[in-house]
Amino acid sequence: xxxxxxxxxxxxxxxxxxxxxxxxxxxxxxxxxxxxxxxxxxxxxxxxxxxxxxxxxxxxxxxxxxxxxxxxxxxxxxxxxxxxxxxxxxxxxxxxxxxxxxxxxxxxxxxxxxxxxxxxxxxxxxxxxxxxxxxxxxxxxxxxxxxxxxxxxxxxxxxxxxxxxxxxxxxxxxxxxxxxxxxxxxxxxxxxxx
Amino acid sequence: xxxxxxxxxxxxxxxxxxxxxxxxxxxxxxxxxxxxxxxxxxxxxxxxxxxxxxxxxxxxxxxxxxxxxxxxxxxxxxxxxxxxxxxxxxxxxxxxxxxxxxxxxxxxxxxxxxxxxxxxxxxxxxxxxxxxxxxxxxxxxxxxxxxxxxxxxxxxxxxxxxxxxxxxxxxxxxxxxxxxxxxxxxxxxxxxxx
DNA sequence: TTTGTTTTATACCGATCGGTATATTTTTAT
DNA sequence: ATAAAAATATACCGATCGGTATAAAACAAA
Numbered sequence: 001x002x003x004x005x006x007x008x009x010x011x012x013x014x015x016x017x018x019x020x021x022x023x024x025x026x027x028x029x030x031x032x033x034x035x036x037x038x039x040x041x042x043x044x045x046x047x048x049x050x051x052x053x054x055x056x057x058x059x060x061x062x063x064x065x066x067x068x069x070x071x072x073x074x075x076x077x078x079x080x081x082x083x084x085x086x087x088x089x090x091x092x093x094x095x096x097x098x099x100x101x102x103x104x105x106x107x108x109x110x111x112x113x114x115x116x117x118x119x120x121x122x123x124x125x126x127x128x129x130x131x132x133x134x135x136x137x138x139x140x141x142x143x144x145x146x147x148x149x150x151x152x153x154x155x156x157x158x159x160x161x162x163x164x165x166x167x168x169x170x171x172x173x174x175x176x177x178x179x180x181x182x183x184x185x186x187x188x189x190x191x192x193x194x
Numbered sequence: 195x196x197x198x199x200x201x202x203x204x205x206x207x208x209x210x211x212x213x214x215x216x217x218x219x220x221x222x223x224x225x226x227x228x229x230x231x232x233x234x235x236x237x238x239x240x241x242x243x244x245x246x247x248x249x250x251x252x253x254x255x256x257x258x259x260x261x262x263x264x265x266x267x268x269x270x271x272x273x274x275x276x277x278x279x280x281x282x283x284x285x286x287x288x289x290x291x292x293x294x295x296x297x298x299x300x301x302x303x304x305x306x307x308x309x310x311x312x313x314x315x316x317x318x319x320x321x322x323x324x325x326x327x328x329x330x331x332x333x334x335x336x337x338x339x340x341x342x343x344x345x346x347x348x349x350x351x352x353x354x355x356x357x358x359x360x361x362x363x364x365x366x367x368x369x370x371x372x373x374x375x376x377x378x379x380x381x382x383x384x385x386x387x388x
Numbered sequence: 389t390t391t392g393t394t395t396t397a398t399a400c401c402g403a404t405c406g407g408t409a410t411a412t413t414t415t416t417a418t
Numbered sequence: 419a420t421a422a423a424a425a426t427a428t429a430c431c432g433a434t435c436g437g438t439a440t441a442a443a444a445c446a447a448a
Contacts, residue, residue: 003395003445021308026219029436040437042396050436101308109367110304114215114295124367158364158373159380165363166356173303173318179352186353190380197415198425223406234407236426244406 008046008056011036016057020101023111024054024119055118061104062126068096079141083134083160083191090164091184102172105130106165131157138194147194156194163187202240202250205230210251214295217305218248218313249312255298256320262290273335277328277354277385284358285378296366299324300359325351332388341388350388357381 014035019027029040029050036043047053072085089096101107105126112119134157141147163183171180208229213221223234223244230237241247266279283290295301299320306313328351335341357377365374 007395023217023219023305023309025217026305026309028434030434039397041398041440044437045395102304106363107304109363110296110301111217111220113366115217115220120367127364127367152376155376155380158376159357162358162360162364162377162380163353163356164360166358166360169300169303169359170321170352170356172307173314173321182346182349182352183356186349186356186384196424201425222404224404233427235410235428238407239425239427 004046007038007042011038011043011046011053012056012060015053016060017100019054019057020061020099020104020107022101023107024116025111027054051118055122058104058108058119058122061099062122064097064099065104066130068098073137079137079144079146080191080194082137083141083194084188086134086160086164087184087187087191090168091180103165103168106168127161130161134160141194151194156190159190160187163190198240201232201236205232205237205240205247206250206254209247210254211294213248213251214255214293214298214301216295217301218310219305221248245312249316252298252302252313252316255293256316258291258293259298260324262292267331273331273338273340274385274388276331277335277388278382280328280354280358281378281381281385284362285374297359297362300362321355324355327351328354335388345388350384353384354381357384 011032015027015032018031018035022031027050029043032043032050032053033039043053047056068089069086072089073082076082076085105123108119108123109127112123131154135153138147138151138153138156142149142151142153163186167180167183167187170183171177205226209221209226212225212229216225221244223237226237226244226247227233237247241250262283263280266283267276270276270279299317302313302317303321306317325348329347332341332345332347332350336343336345336347358381361374361377361381364377365371
């Protein structure tokens with residue numbers, strides 16, 4: 001790993017939480033130099049533009065989330081358990097190394113959907129990949145008799161994502177853990193009923 | 195209504211969709227002069243700061259949404275019908291005078307939760323008011339025997355909001371109407387099961 | 389250790405940022 | 419119609435924006 005690659009990685013790691021909290025438009029170059037302790041010259045020696053850093057930062061934030069998810073679902077051997085793992089992680093995401101600023105998909109989606117096509121596409125791909133992963137678990141559960149044959153895998157996946165992301169928004173906004181628990185309990189109920 | 199009041203109103207109406215699409219940090223004063231055709235002097239003659247316009251713009255966007263909601267729920271006489279009206283409005287919000295840029299609560303919540311306390315509080319109050327309105331409908335439905343006594347009004351309200359807001363995010367991000375329909379169908383199912 | 393090459397810092401660019409003092413125009417009340 | 423008051427436009431403020439040319443420094447290979 002060359003020095004430049006290390007610095008690139010370092011810049012991404014240090015700016016990723018800033019982008020996730022302040023958003024793309026709200027993060028300035030001086031925010032980036034503050035977060036890294038580097039100068040503009042150094043940053044622009046490793047990235048072509050602020051855009052390029054933002055895209056790499058999103059990838060980094062997303063990878064953090066998906067890594068946690070992969071780890072926690074791998075622990076479970078039943079399909080129901082795997083689905084439940086998502087609820088567990090999001091229910092106490094403070095206990096995991098979750099990106100500061102909350103869910104990067106939600107944050108990026110709402111900011112970029114009318115303003116930043118490249119970021120929007122990255123967020124869209126992330127949501128679709130998540131949906132496919134969830135739907136695959138549901139499908140497997142149907143095949144092995146764990147879930148009812150009447151279950152629609154894609155609909156179940158989309159509904160779970162909507163509930164979880166909506167839950168994150170409400171919980172972060174209001175600061176009420178009680179709300180988060182109530183919604184997550186509904187997700188659990190949904191999974192139990194499959 | 196004085197000239198100044200009319201201009202204030204005009205500024206809010208013209209900038210509200212811009213704030214909703216580009217966000218607070220992403221909307222500049224030149225965006226505001228472009229949207230209104232007015233000069234900075236004129237805007238600052240009616241508002242103390244960009245902040246003040248943004249807060250008024252949020253109120254305006256929110257009021258548009260709540261007005262549609264109030265109108266559509268008023269049409270229904272059953273509690274189940276009233277809840278279903280929310281699904282209907284959000285399912286085809288293109289047919290209503292919905293603010294450009296999507297749901298102002300979702301947009302403001304995700305942008306402002308780490309950056310703008312005043313906007314964050316406004317968004318939080320809006321979500322809480324919405325929750326209370328939904329919960330009140332559910333409570334009434336329980337009292338008049340329309341819904342099961344085992345239904346938890348607040349949990350139901352929070353779950354509906356999470357699903358709807360998550361649905362908006364996913365649908366706007368991916369552009370797939372099919373996804374929106376799938377999630378909204380899940381909300382319908384939830385309401386049917388009350 | 390020296391040399392050539394990367395990498396980083398300094399200094400600067402024009403443009404735009406949010407905001408304001410003041411002059412000019414438009415309303416409003418008489 | 420006219421004078422006083424209110425609203426709008428012009429011109430400008432210092433600060434910061436994203437970005438770059440270039441010089442200094444750190445690194446790697448010999």
